Amino acid sequence: MKFSIYDFSSFTQSIHELLTGVMSPTWVFITELAIVGLIFLLFYAVLGLFLVYLERRVCAFIQNRLGPNRVGPQGIFQTIADLIKLLFKELFVVKNADKFLFNLAPFVVIIASLMAIGALPYAKGLQALDFNIGLFYIIAVTSLGVVGILLAGWSSNSKYSLLGAMRSGAQIISYELSVGLSLLAIIIFAGSMQLSVIVESQANGWWIFKGHIPAFIAFVIFLIAATAETNRGPFDLAEAESELTAGFHTEYTGIRFAFFFLAEYMNMFLAAALATTVFLGGWMPLHFGNFETFNRIMDFVPPIVWFFGKTFVVIYIIMLFKWTFPRLRIDQLLTLEWKYLLPINLVNIVLIAFLVLMGWHF
Amino acid sequence: MSLEQIMFTLFAVMIMVFSILTIASRRILRAATFLLFVLLSTAGLYFWLNYEFLAGVQVALYAGGIVVLIIFSILLTHHINHRFDKPALGNLIAGIGVAVLGSALAISTLLSFDFGTKATEAIPVDVNAIGKQLVSTEHNGYALPFEVISILLLAALIGAIVVARKEDVTETESK
Numbered sequence: 001m002k003f004s005i006y007d008f009s010s011f012t013q014s015i016h017e018l019l020t021g022v023m024s025p026t027w028v029f030i031t032e033l034a035i036v037g038l039i040f041l042l043f044y045a046v047l048g049l050f051l052v053y054l055e056r057r058v059c060a061f062i063q064n065r066l067g068p069n070r071v072g073p074q075g076i077f078q079t080i081a082d083l084i085k086l087l088f089k090e091l092f093v094v095k096n097a098d099k100f101l102f103n104l105a106p107f108v109v110i111i112a113s114l115m116a117i118g119a120l121p122y123a124k125g126l127q128a129l130d131f132n133i134g135l136f137y138i139i140a141v142t143s144l145g146v147v148g149i150l151l152a153g154w155s156s157n158s159k160y161s162l163l164g165a166m167r168s169g170a171q172i173i174s175y176e177l178s179v180g181l182s183l184l185a186i187i188i189f190a191g192s193m194q195l196s197v198i199v200e201s202q203a204n205g206w207w208i209f210k211g212h213i214p215a216f217i218a219f220v221i222f223l224i225a226a227t228a229e230t231n232r233g234p235f236d237l238a239e240a241e242s243e244l245t246a247g248f249h250t251e252y253t254g255i256r257f258a259f260f261f262l263a264e265y266m267n268m269f270l271a272a273a274l275a276t277t278v279f280l281g282g283w284m285p286l287h288f289g290n291f292e293t294f295n296r297i298m299d300f301v302p303p304i305v306w307f308f309g310k311t312f313v314v315i316y317i318i319m320l321f322k323w324t325f326p327r328l329r330i331d332q333l334l335t336l337e338w339k340y341l342l343p344i345n346l347v348n349i350v351l352i353a354f355l356v357l358m359g360w361h362f
Numbered sequence: 363m364s365l366e367q368i369m370f371t372l373f374a375v376m377i378m379v380f381s382i383l384t385i386a387s388r389r390i391l392r393a394a395t396f397l398l399f400v401l402l403s404t405a406g407l408y409f410w411l412n413y414e415f416l417a418g419v420q421v422a423l424y425a426g427g428i429v430v431l432i433i434f435s436i437l438l439t440h441h442i443n444h445r446f447d448k449p450a451l452g453n454l455i456a457g458i459g460v461a462v463l464g465s466a467l468a469i470s471t472l473l474s475f476d477f478g479t480k481a482t483e484a485i486p487v488d489v490n491a492i493g494k495q496l497v498s499t500e501h502n503g504y505a506l507p508f509e510v511i512s513i514l515l516l517a518a519l520i521g522a523i524v525v526a527r528k529e530d531v532t533e534t535e536s537k
Contacts, residue, residue: 026365098442101391131414132489140418143426147398150433154391157442169434193489 005302009125014325035162036128040118048262049079051269055319062323066146069248071314077109079141089254094157097251101155106252107260108148113266120273121195123283123304134195135187138274145267146172152260152308153248164239164247168231174337175235178225181345185218185352186211186278189361199282206281210361215353223317226271226332230264233322237330272314276307283307369410376403388446391436398429415487 004010019028053068053076060067068075093099116138121127131137146169153165187193189211190201201207207215228235239247249260276282283303287295328336355361363371377400383397401424408417449457499505 029365096443098389098391101395104395131418132487133414133418136418136422136489137414140422140426143422143430146430147395147425147433150430150437151391151395154433154437154442164435164439166437169430169437173430191490 005304007124012125029134036118040114040128043252044114044117045264047269048265049083051265051315052082052261053079054315055265058316058319059323060077062253062320083258086254086258091256092251094251094252097157098155100150102251103256104176105148105152105155106256106263108151109145109263110146110148110259112143112145113263113270115144116270117266117273119195120270121199121277121282121292123302124306126304127196130194130196132192132194135183135198135278136268137195139176139183142267142270143176145263149248152252156248156251157250160245160250161248164250165243167237168239171231171235171237171329172229173334174334175225175228178221178337178341178345179229181342181349182218182225183274183278185215185349188349189215189353195277195282199284202281202284206279206284208279211352212355212361214327214348214355215279217344219275221345222275222279223334225337226275227318227321227354228337230267230271232264232268232318234325234327235333236322237327237333263358268315268318269311272311272318273307275314276310280310281306366410370407373407373410375404376400377407386450390444390446391433392442394429394432394436397432401425401429413487414439415489415492 016032017030023031032130038285056078057067057075068078071078072080119127119129119131119134119138121130136315149168149172151164153161153163153168156162186198186207188199189207192198192201202210204210208219209215211218231239239249249257252260283306285295285298285301285306286301287298380396380399380403384393384400387393387396405420405425406422407416408414495502496504496508510526
């Protein structure tokens with residue numbers, strides 16, 4: 001079995017051949033489905049827990065505290081202990097709540113983000129779903145998450161939940177537009193929606209460098225809109241603790257609450273990973289024009305390290321947003337989207353289309 | 363049974379069961395949720411046919427767009443304890459009768475029609491080709507429908523803004 005950290009396609013191919021030798025094509029298909037599903041579920045849970053830990057440490061760092069530091073080295077097992085606690089908590093259902101929808105809502109939210117995470121290219125040859133509508137697929141399935149939030153808010157039979165869900169829904173639907181349009185900018189540059197093709201097109205330079213200023217504007221808009229779409233601070237008025245207790249998941253306890261929490265963090269990861277893939281070159285190493293030695297050294301770092309390195313830089317930026325900016329009011333939030341981001345975005349796209357038409361980008 | 367048949371049967375059964383649940387449920391939000399499942403199962407069928415673009419459109423437009431809109435309006439207008447009345451027996455029988463007649467007509471037409479199916483490899487649908495077809499003015503191009511729909515949507519957008527807009531303060535004062 002050939003294994004190379006720089007190219008996973010030969011490794012996955014050899015697993016496929018190994019399975020084909022043992023069983024019929026139908027069972028190969030089912031087995032591969034099960035393996036990939038299991039890997040993604042594990043990845044989802046472990047990464048989600050790590051992100052929660054990271055957020056607490058970053059928050060503590062910004063507020064001049066230590067954060068969790070007792071369970072395990074540097075408190076790394078703190079969130080695992082929290083998860084075990086949540087698993088043992090009672091699952092409580094409010095009187096007169098719609099039980100069926102109440103139980104369904106966390107699954108809708110978590111499935112929507114899990115479906116999107118399967119389509120990301122993590123390294124060369126390490127991508128579960130490579131549709132030729134890749135980016136469109138991700139935008140489509142992430143838009144399902146809002147259904148779960150609305151269902152959770154309504155079925156809880158609680159005013160806080162309903163108000164939180166309404167705010168959250170209005171926010172997500174508005175900012176989805178900006179996310180889509182800023183990604184469209186790079187689709188115009190790359191000439192494809194397929195994520196692997198978009199990454200390949202950045203082999204000689206990331207789009208944020210190659211696309212002049214319009215690509216940078218699109219990147220900034222994407223960061224703002226994606227932060228808002230994931231309901232994170234400073235746009236977290238959907239779960240503004242001081243006024244709405246916890247927004248749409250006020251009435252949720254135990255592992256059901258953990259599902260919402262996990263999905264929120266994984267949506268942040270998804271936003272950062274998308275920014276990485278589309279604007280920052282995905283798993284492509286950093287190259288500078290003709291500095292041969294420098295480029296060779298950069299090539300030596302495995303693609304998967306590049307991908308997660310860049311993603312965590314973006315995640316850190318998103319976390320900085322949350323802990324440094326004050327929360328927006330609902331009218332400010334909607335003004336920002338409809339009166340600033342959307343017009344800038346539309347002009348930006350026309351500009352980019354013109355750039356591409358004239359062939360002025362690198 | 364091959365994998366294709368199993369998957370098709372699975373999606374078909376899901377579509378049928380959730381369709382019936384959609385109209386049979388007496389709670390409106392549950393009905394909307396079942397409608398979402400119907401649309402998602404249809405998208406699953408498209409994915410299974412390797413027609414990813416149509417599946418993506420199905421998910422983004424119907425599941426992510428229209429159902430969210432429906433749920434939003436339910437959230438604004440309905441209380442959680444609200445239930446629909448049970449339909450009168452006469453209505454129920456008439457409804458079932460019409461449904462049976464309609465489906466019998468549809469099934470008999472579908473069975474008698476020769477679709478000319480052949481077991482060929484699925485042709486990959488290129489998004490670039492779809493995009494070019496959409497704005498092409500040549501034969502089989504969709505430029506005219508595309509523009510007409512754009513104007514319709516623009517008119518609807520402007521109409522929505524006019525309806526939602528607050529009256530001018532000075533105008534109301536002068537009245």
